[in-house]
Amino acid sequence: MAAAGNQEVLRQRGVRLTRQRRILLDLIDQSGQHLDAESLYQLAKEKDPKLNRVTVYRTLKLLKQGGLVDELDLMHYGGDQHYYETRLKQEHAHIICLRCGKVEEFFGEPLQKLRRQVEAHFGFEIILARTEIGGYCPHCQSLRAQEMADAAGRAAPRLRR
Amino acid sequence: MAAAGNQEVLRQRGVRLTRQRRILLDLIDQSGQHLDAESLYQLAKEKDPKLNRVTVYRTLKLLKQGGLVDELDLMHYGGDQHYYETRLKQEHAHIICLRCGKVEEFFGEPLQKLRRQVEAHFGFEIILARTEIGGYCPHCQSLRAQEMADAAGRAAPRLRR
DNA sequence: GTTAGTGCAAACCTTTTGCAGCTCT
């Protein structure tokens, strides 16, 4: 269904469906995850140990340009690599916890409203949009408070001498 | 004013105001532009030819972590480098033309609404938010139509043989 | 006088490119 859908799109565009591409497309569409090139490569290698990292990059570029996947940065949590997800889902924002790395997805009307207003105000033809929000999830908010207190305790005892 | 403001913040945090940092802060705050590390380095070198590229990176990291500048990707138009801008302005989205690279800024209530909804729905403590929209500006929309027609003319004349 | 900050060189990580050989259609 989903996977077959994207593969069908490519076929109709005259793009060859090689064994490698099928593996990568399946992984991207099935994993509901946000995968970076390296993770995708590691997963793909399990299915085909010969598959090369370069093929992963080339396939991702192809899919990105074809509008089949979106490229994310996730606020550069974890480095400067990019993350990818299918474009089968409705547009959404990504909310990243800067402490634990958990990613939430937000589908709300402000996103559509934003699109419409930008189109109206600037006459832009929007091709893709990306909203990323970094902060602390409820769980990490309390842990952070603890960490800050610890750090202060370690740095401040000047006072005690 | 603006420039002095950020320098004052750093001083109060116990960060040393070196000649290099003053130059870089002035450039970032004054240029209303979105500068990447290399451009900033080139500009800074005009004021101090000895200033090193590494110092630019280190200063940007300092400012980013201190919440004094925002880091942008501008949809990776022009490569994978990052762009920087002061955080003195109100929050805004960046609209990038994927053909000419022009960047517009959008300040609208959907952005604040989005923030409030995310805080409410997930209990997130938001530290920073970034919205980037890629598309074609009015001018490039017509140029692109022309280009597409040209490309089709070059690729299709199979029919004529 | 201390300690943080700088410059230089070298390393690092992610991504891209050139080219010979393989494979999908």
Next chain:
DNA sequence: AGAGCTGCAAAAGGTTTGCACTAAC
């Protein structure tokens, strides 16, 4: 059959790190 795709090796682009020297406070 033949254009398109892959794998390998090597390079490129952007950013970070280790260390000795310098300068801000």
